Amino acid sequence: MTPIHYTVEAADLHAHLFRVTLTIAEPMPLQTVSLPVWIPGSYLVREFSKNLQQLQAKQGRRSASIIQRDKCTWDIACKEGQPLELSYEVYAFDNSVRTAWLDSQRGFFNGTSLCLRVHGQEEQPHRLQLQAVKNQADWQAATGLAPLKTDKRGFGLYQADNYDELADCPVEMGAFWRGSFTACGIPHHFVVSGALPSFDGARLLADTQKICEAAIHFWHGQGKQASNKAPHKNYLFMLNAVNDGYGGLEHRNSTALICNRVDLPRQTSPRTNDGYTTLLGLISHEYFHTWNVKQLRPDAFSRYNYTQENYTTLLWFFEGFTSYFDDILLCHAGLIDNATYIKLLGKTITQVQQTPGRHVQTVAQASFDAWVKYYRQDENTPNATVSYYTKGALVALCLDLSLRQEGHTLQAVMRGLWKRCKAGPMHEQDLLDELQTVSSRNWQKEIQAWVHSTEDLPLRDVLTSQGIEVHAEIASMAQRLGLRVSETSGSVQIKAVLRSSAAESAGLAAGDEWLGMEVGAKAQGGSWRLGKLDELPALMGREHKGVALVSRDKRMLRLPLTLPAQASHWRLAVPADRKAGQWPAV
Structure with a gap:
């Protein structure tokens, strides 16, 4: 028995x-x-x-x-x-x-x-x-x-x-729908629940196969023995297609995924949309975890304690570095080009730069506090914490591009960590040791500044070192005011107010419904309904001051608002004369 x-x-x-x-x-x-x-x-x-x-x-x-x-x-x-x-x-x-x-x-x-x-x-x-x-x-x-x-x-x-x-x-x-393929000699299976009749399963399999092969080659090289070095002998993707949802969870030889069903590839539409690119990035992310967190893992995860929290300060590495390489692997697999990758990277940079909490919490602290902060987000989250996914990915970016200036790559470091720690727990010192092994110099100063302090990362310097152009682009009205909102059916609902912003100075608060604006003298017809934030410039004309009309707990409030000067965020670009084969394509 x-x-x-x-x-x-x-x-x-x-x-x-x-x-x-x-x-x-x-x-x-x-x-x-x-x-x-x-x-x-x-x-x-x-x-x-x-x-x-x-x-x-x-x-x-x-x-x-x-x-x-x-x-x-x-x-x-x-x-x-x-x-x-x-x-x-x-x-x-x-x-x-x-x-x-x-x-x-x-x-x-x-x-x-x-x-x-x-x-x-x-x-x-x-x-x-x-x-x-x-x-x-x-x-x-x-x-x-x-x-x-x-x-x-x-x-x-x-x-x-x-x-x-x-x-x-x-x-x-x-x-469910079911399909299979082989990547570097390893059998892979894919099941999809909830797909539309127009779902193009063959395309999903072909693209996922490219991702898996790129990941196996990333860790184990191009040789015929790559499949023997991989930590899994078979793999299963389980995708639940729903009306509205997104996420994934890694496992030792499988992953559970959820996506919007309209983001699945369709036989009637051969073009790749942004939703499908996002899904491919999710597939790449969870598959990369087969190595990074399921095998390479922090000491706290050497043996799971299922009865309580398991604390680690290293989620910036295990989730952040995985978030960096997931889109890089799409480049390696030929599923996106460099320009598309740079656009995705620009979104990540903007997201971090629009998070005041990056000056409050280090990314190592964010890792430790995941149990009470990242997974319990509220209206104050962007002011009090930083994502170990996004900032961790940018730490990886800074390391990779700094290493490339010296003739090395972060990929070499990851392969070295795999050999060093796959049989036992990984510590931050292992990363420092492997960085020194690869580059022959000490990286303690960089890790201290980028991981254990709230200093901004040297993003512009490392990007321009690779020939990436950094341009200023006019920010959206929400970014200009310091707001995170939802706009549905002509209603502006405030979800979060960022620290030290114009919106905070005006007294706007999470939960408010922003109904309209008063601009100039009322006798001149200066009260207007607000349906979207982007309507503000038209409503205010040349005025920089007005009164926001807000509903809060069924009460009507009049909040004086001063419109801040134009703000900008970064737009990254790949110059036309850039040499083929440069980062991020390999």
Whole structure:
């Protein structure tokens, strides 16, 4: 008998309930089980146990007593020498990549949401039995787990070496589209749920294959042995196409993705739109994580503690560097040109420059505080914190272009880190050591300034060193005022007010609805309805001062506003005479 065995059944599609039966062959006299409170890769305590119900335990025909120790942990009193069987239900109605979902169209779950952890037996083999879904003859199942005995639709028995592997291999079920390809000799599979009939699966497969080959070559070179050096022997992409959504979560040999279905490639439209480019960047990002965070990982992730936060100051490296290389790999794969890449980079730079919090929090602090700040964003987030994704990507940019000035590349550093740390945890000192190995000089000063201080990065200097032109471009009215807004149906809703901005000086606040403007004397007809911020110049004419008419908590407010001088942000450009083969294309 397998030491740990789970049977998962889609018990009620309309009630969104999975039923799980967990059999422990040799339980301890007082067997403890628990459900994780977070999922690796998404740094927030999500309390998955809130969805667990109807927990029961028995040995043979005898019920076993259950004592709940805390919010997610239970003790079961057992008799020695008899298997213990636990049964319970899990409510699954979170259509994200992080938890679980079940309805009449699709099922999905991560092991962290469904599979209780058996304390003391985490290193034992774990098996997962996926039951075919009743009255859903067209449903299939897909997972990165190793199959032992499955039917042609993918339902049946799967094996994991331990609990960590079980938790790191999500499961997709439904009447999904399926395709496959080989990248550098490694089998890859792709399943897509929710696609439109015009979906061009062949194009998605071809483009993803290019990304995967570019990533494998990035880490292991062009040789025939590259596939033998890769950390995975097969890989699965699981994409959920929805009306409105975006995101991904990396796993050891798979990834769960979500995108707007209109961003999928269509057979009727051979051109690449911005949404599809964004999706390819997401695919590249999550696949790059197969190396960077799933194998190379900080000491805090050497062994996951599923019961609490796992703190690290290195997310700027694991997420930020991955965010830098994801679009670079699209260049390597020939899916975007240098001009498109530079445009994407310019957006990242603008995003960081429009975040006052970069002068409040270092990117190392942002990494450590992810649990309470990045994943719990509110109206003050841009004023108090900086993204370890975007600023981390710019730290990588500065390192890469500084290294290139000396005849080296950040890619060489990443390959060196792979050899140095793939068998053990990575520390910041390992990065410093590898930078010195590659370049023969110390980089402590740069890392201190770029990672551990709130100084602005030397972006203009490193970009111009590679021949990239930096131009000033007129900022939008929202950027000029220091606002983040949503504009729908002729209504301007304020989402955030940036620190030390004209909007803050006027007294505008998050949650306000900006209704209109008073400009000049009322007798001259100076009160106007505001439908979009870009209408302000037309409404104000030559005036620089006016009164903003605002609705706040059903009260009408008149807030004096002084329109600031024209502001600008960076626009990057690749000069026409730039030599082929220069960064970022390789």
